[in-house]
Amino acid sequence: MLGMKFAAVLCLSLFMVKTVGAKQYKFAVVPKEENNPFFQASREGCEAAAKELGNVECIFRGPKGVDVRKQDKIIAELVAEGVDGIAIAVAQSAFILDNSMKKALSAGIPIVTYDSDFETEAVNRNPNLRAAYIGTNDFELGKALGEALKAEMPNGGKVIIQSGRSDSPNLNLRVMGVRSALSGREYEHSPGKRLMGEAGWTEPTKPLYNFGSFEQALEDLKNVLNSYKQRDIHAVVAVGGWSQFLTTYRNVVEPYKQAISDKEIIIITADTADEQLVYLKDGLAHANVGQNPFEMGRQAILTLYKLATKKPVEEIQYIPMTYCTQENYQTCTKN
Incomplete structure (x- = not known):
């Protein structure tokens, strides 16, 4: 028994010496x-x-x-x-x-x-x-966001893309992935080309850039939700989780919960932080594609x-x- 204890102490001492x-x-x-x-x-x-x-x-x-x-x-x-x-x-x-x-x-x-x-x-x-x-794989992430939108709206529609910066390499790849999934086309350079009716999908504006500001991303989403009927917009795809990282996301989106449930307006967002999953549970978004x-x-x-x-x-x-x-x-x- 003493021999076993001595061996254990020796091993621990050797480990500590090695680490130190x-x-x-x-x-x-x-x-x-x-x-x-x-x-x-x-x-x-x-x-x-x-x-x-x-x-x-x-x-x-x-x-x-x-x-x-x-x-x-x-x-x-x-x-x-x-x-x-x-x-x-x-x-x-x-x-x-x-x-x-x-x-x-x-x-x-x-x-x-x-x-x-x-x-x-x-x-x-x-x-x-x-x-x-x-x-x-940012291109594949973008494609997955696009495929998630197609699962909710298989016949196409008008979509607004939200991104961070126009010169961000990874975000441009995601935007290209979204466009590729929706249009069925391959693009030589990111961020691809604005959708102009390909496979039934149209982007009425260029992507809305927030420059990493959660508040700006949420304000942009609010403006879209306030005007989606007049502008005939059917979906918002965000290639980052910006707006959903704010607790005030709920205040902005909850008035449109029935429209989200009826799929009058679709919300697809990147990232799957815990707070974002709560929004899925509560019916305040349709799908999220996450990273680790x-x-x-x-x-x-x-x-x-x-x-x-x-x-x-x-x-x-x-x-x-x-x-x-x-x-x-x-x-x-x-x-």
Whole structure:
């Protein structure tokens, strides 16, 4: 018995010595914005991976709201601090490439992207720009949003698309996916072309851009709901969860609950945060297509650790999506 206790203590001591003696790494995760439930979940994934590994510190730092210049400044600061790797959710590809990324590459700091990648053309020009992309297949996410709309309205109609920025690489891919699903066409470049009657679908306006503002996204949705009958609009597809991250979403949408139930107006939205699933339960939306930001943050750190320890990584790491409706909202995000 004493021998077994001695062996257990010895093993524990050896483990502690190994952990204490191991090189300590500092990896940074830079979201598009900190004040967003999606990116807060990626922070939790970052911290979970750091705890798993034991000799890693997770640094989560980004602008409070979407701000390309502030994100660029934060990346430059992290490079100056000498972190061992950076995972970036790219807000705007060109500006970061012209500024902080030059410093990061010059310093030899491993870079991965998550949630939002650099422009495809930029990656093709410089294959060493980033070692990996971890996140959703954004084109397929957009297609899934479009297919969800078709399931509710198989004969077409007029649709408003909500997006964040016109120069956001990942959001443009989602917009292209929506258009491709509805039109049945393939587009050479994102965000595709505005729908002008293809397969019965029309976009009466260009996408409504909110620049990452939840309040603006909700105000845009409110304006559509207030005027959908006069303008003969049948659906709203949001390629991000912006408006549904506000508790006031309920106040705006609830007056139209019967119209939503009767499918006079269809609401399809990206992301499946807990608060969004409540809106499905209460009949205040038709469908959500979700991502797994926790796993993105976790895999970003695990990938940076592999790079720092000279292990191979997969360049493209797609995280599976979730598909939620009023019927399956209780189980759609469960593993």
